[in-house]
Amino acid sequence: MARTRQDTTRERDRITDGDGVAVESALIGDDLELSYPTTDETIVDCARIDIPEEAVTALVGPNGSGKSTLLKALSNHLEPATGTVEIHGEPLESFSQKELARELGVLSQENDSLGSITVEDLVYHGRYPHRSFFESVSDEDHDAVERAIELAGIDDLRETELGQLSGGQKQLAWIAMVLAQDTDVLLLDEPTTYLDVHHQFRVLETIRQLNEERGVTVAVILHDISQAARFADYLIAMQDGELYDWGPPEEVVTEQLLADVFGVEAAVEYEPELQILPKRALPDRRT
Numbered sequence: 001m002a003r004t005r006q007d008t009t010r011e012r013d014r015i016t017d018g019d020g021v022a023v024e025s026a027l028i029g030d031d032l033e034l035s036y037p038t039t040d041e042t043i044v045d046c047a048r049i050d051i052p053e054e055a056v057t058a059l060v061g062p063n064g065s066g067k068s069t070l071l072k073a074l075s076n077h078l079e080p081a082t083g084t085v086e087i088h089g090e091p092l093e094s095f096s097q098k099e100l101a102r103e104l105g106v107l108s109q110e111n112d113s114l115g116s117i118t119v120e121d122l123v124y125h126g127r128y129p130h131r132s133f134f135e136s137v138s139d140e141d142h143d144a145v146e147r148a149i150e151l152a153g154i155d156d157l158r159e160t161e162l163g164q165l166s167g168g169q170k171q172l173a174w175i176a177m178v179l180a181q182d183t184d185v186l187l188l189d190e191p192t193t194y195l196d197v198h199h200q201f202r203v204l205e206t207i208r209q210l211n212e213e214r215g216v217t218v219a220v221i222l223h224d225i226s227q228a229a230r231f232a233d234y235l236i237a238m239q240d241g242e243l244y245d246w247g248p249p250e251e252v253v254t255e256q257l258l259a260d261v262f263g264v265e266a267a268v269e270y271e272p273e274l275q276i277l278p279k280r281a282l283p284d285r286r287t
Contacts, residue, residue, distance in 0.1 A: 023052045024052070024053040025051060025052055025053060026052070026088060026184070026185050026217040027050070027085065027086070027087050027217075027219070028048070028049070028051075029048065029049040029070075029073065029074060029080075029083060029084070029085045030048055030083055030084050030085075030086075031046075031047060031048070031083040031084070032044060032046040032047075032049070032073060032082070033045055033046075033080060033081045033082040034046075034066070034070065034072075034078060034081065035081050036069075042241065043066055043069045043241050044066040044069050044241045044242075046070065046083075046243055047243075049070065049074075049236065049243065051185075051217060051219045052217070052233070052234055053217055054211065054215040054216070054217055055217065055218075055233040055234060056207060056208065056211050056218045056220065056231060056232045056234075057218065057219045057220070057232060057233065057235070057236060058219075058220050058221070058222050058232035058234070058235050059071065059220070059222070059235075059236045059238060060221075060223075060225050060228050060235055060237050060238070060261075061237055061239055061244070061261055061262075062261065062263070065238040065239055065240060065261075066240075067189075067221045067238055068189050068190075068221065071108075071187050071189050072108075073085060074187060074219065075104060075187050076092040076093070076100060076104075077106070087100075087103055087104060087185065088103070098128075098129050099129075101129035101181060102129045102130065102181075102183065103183055103184065104187065105126075105178040105179070105181040105186045105187070106186075106188075107175060107187070107189060107191055109190060109193070111170075111174050116161055116162075116163060117161065117162055118159055118160060118162075119149075119154060119157045119158050119160055119161075119162065119173045119176070120159065122162060122173055122174070122177050123149055123158075123176045123177050124137065124141070124145055125177055125180075126145070126148065126176075126177040126178060126179070126180030126181045127141040127144060127145065129181060130182075144182050145180050147180075148176040148177070148180035149176050151176070151179055151209070152172045152175050152176035152203075152206065153172065153199075153202055154169070154176055157169060157172075157173065167194035168194045168195045168196065168199055171192075171193060172195075172199065172203075175191055175206075179206075179210070184215070184216060184217060185217045185218075186207075186210070186216055186218045186219070186220075187218075187219050187220075188207070188218065188219070188220040189221050190221050190222070190223065191220060192222065192223075192224075200224075200227070204227060205231075220232070225253065225262065226275075226276045228249070229249040229274050229276065230249075230273075232249060233248065234247060234248060234249075235247070235248075235249050237252055237257060237261055239260065244257065244260065245257060249274055253268055253276065255267065255268050258278075263282045263284065264279070264281055264282060265278075265280050265281075265282055266278040266279055267279065
């Protein structure tokens with residue numbers, strides 16, 4: 001059986017940083033069992049998950065490990081079969097949709113097709129939680145949109161319709177829309193999908209910049225554990241719908257984790273900085 005933090009450490013009311021100092025959580029999930037209406041199978045079984053306040057947390061794990069399902073529950077897009085989710089101490093269900101959108105920005109993998117809308121108009125959609133139906137665009141809205149477009153690096157695309165963009169360009173446009181919401185908490189489901197290496201780093205550097213300069217709390221799903229370890233303050237490693245381990249990257253990323261969770265033999269070096277050196281794929285023990 002996989003080693004999980006739930007099995008190997010005591011329950012804690014608060015998470016701690018690398019120095020053992022208690023860290024407040026922006027989002028907390030307690031006693032979560034998650035499934036979809038089309039199946040009785042439990043997809044995620046999680047005693048507790050914390051997303052630390054004003055930090056970047058990366059969710060990592062193989063395909064099918066439950067990362068996106070967990071993020072849907074944390075963003076109120078999936079109602080837990082059991083358990084609760086709170087943001088800043090308040091249950092998600094106590095917020096209206098618009099109220100929650102002022103607290104929480106979400107980038108999912110399932111974006112609506114809006115081929116005829118321009119990039120700039122899409123980004124302005126991110127301002128809807130801050131206006132009533134009849135209110136016109138304010139200077140604050142304009143500034144937020146311009147800042148989001150600049151951060152996403154898509155100024156040259158602002159007049160282009162979404163239907164004319166490549167997959168990577170569309171991803172950047174949706175990221176800009178979420179940034180324009182100007183929330184204190186961001187949940188991002190694989191924001192580097194479809195992006196080349198240059199733009200992957202642009203997105204991750206933008207996330208880091210938002211966190212360091214504005215204190216934005218971020219939970220982001222990443223496939224590349226090396227990138228996750230480099231850019232995130234905390235990692236949550238998932239396997240088969242459960243939390244395998246969580247904490248600072250230097251504590252979580254081990255050769256055992258890479259073997260158990262990712263099925264690869266790899267060397268891990270911690271000095272001068274954390275590096276993962278893959279060697280080979282391990283035999284699939286489930287066959």
